Amino acid sequence: MSATDTRPETRLELPSKARDTLRTILSTVFVVLLGWSLITVEIKWSRLIEAPADMYRLFKVMFGDLPWDRTGEMAGLMWDSIAMAWIGTLIAAVFAIPMSFLAAENLVGRPIAWVTRQIFNILRAVPEVILALLFIPVFGLSPMAGVLAIGVGSIGSLGKLFYEIIENIQREPIEAADAVGASGVQRMRWGVLPQVAPELTSFLLYRFEINIRASSVLGIVGAGGIGGSLADAIRFKEYGQAGLALIVVIVGTIAVDTISGAVRRRIVAGPKGLAIPDEADIIVPMV
């Protein structure tokens, strides 16, 4: 018998896996919902198999013969869409910034904050296209209907992002402002605004990028911009024109994203931020 045998036997055991009830329930609910959808939805699943071939045929007619001479006209329409998105974003900001002060629990009482947040929630629930649908009879088949749809539709999500930023600020500057006898407005202007301005601007630009996507489809319901040309092309089966419009939308959107993204990084990260490549961890807010 060797000495090692007399030692008490220690067995290495892996700790048991933590059980997560919430996750189990969620997964079950989701699987049941998904199964029910797959079975009862009115889709012929055999069509799904044919879809790639159909799409290939569509892309061939769309991009096979592009009417390049109309590029200028399309670019003009995309510029309309970008302008609608920008003015809409500004309108939203004009309302969202003061309202977000009223939704931050560290600045106002809970009841006021609660009411303001419910307004944000209601505004956030409707898609811009539905707003445009409702605004067109009032403001006509014009870009203004689109601008206001984007403006009203963005107040909710901008306001939500803004009050979350405001709730994370430091208290000291506000206390300092109170200590020297600042009025309510002065307190906001000197105690709060300087702390949140960079992030606010950054989120505003981010929302602008989202709104370009929204405004480029508003034309489908008749609210101006490049979507109208696309809708017409689809209606009259002018595939070449649809293909060109699609290319212009993609190029225009990526161009604005790139510029706006660079400005955002510069604002949040300072002059050195420009040196950070695209893969840096940039906060992407959820809207």
Added chain:
Amino acid sequence: MTAVEPPVGAPTLQLPEKPKPSLFMAGLWAVVIVFTVLCARRVGFSFAGIIEDLQRPNPVLDGLYNTRWGEMFSERSRRAFIETLQLAVMGTAAGVLVALPFALSTTRVGNPYPIPRVILRSISNVIRAIPDLLWAGLFVLGVGIGALPGLLALFFFSLAVMVKLTADTLDGIDMGPVEAAEAAGASHAQMLRTAVVPQILPAFSSYALYDFELNLRASAVLGLVGAGGIGNRLDFFRNRGQWDKLWGLVFMFFLVVMIVEWVSVRIRRKLV
């Protein structure tokens, strides 16, 4: 009197000089102002015009006062709502499933080869640049009207959102576990499975729920181009000028979205 004069040698209080605005900020402001003016002109923005338009008799507001609440629960609306919900569920599931490997292949940790990485990243940028309704329009052209083009549109729309959010999370993970896995001799797949995926899973599930909210909102408008869901009904009422019924549908939609969001936010808070 000498009492009010400061004693000799005492430091005089002076406000520090205001920092000059940086060239970047000055330039940015100039560009923003010019850009805003150009945009405002382009869309024909005018306050007077807005007020004038609002004062005219207005069929939409009349419809709002006489909202047909019955439209919230009518048989046809209910079927349309169920289709919208089903599209959102299936679109989210499909998008989420494909998004994880796709996102991994666009990041340094998941895909060590720079050229395929850049190509995949560009593809994801292109997918993200196409809005939901445009996808729907494209698929309606390709495969005909119905729920199928709506599902395909939502799939690409969720893919875009999920890949972007997940890739950004992947860029910020802790590299410690990755090194540990590699030091222990894990294969690439094993490393991803044990060192990368567990780190992002809570955020990923939270994004998936968020994506479901987005899809629900998006699926309501797909029908405007013929891709299924309540959008078809909305378009129908709009073309007939039945704003009272349209408002009933919009209110029902409000209710559904807000309930789903209320539940989803609570779950997301527990997940992260």
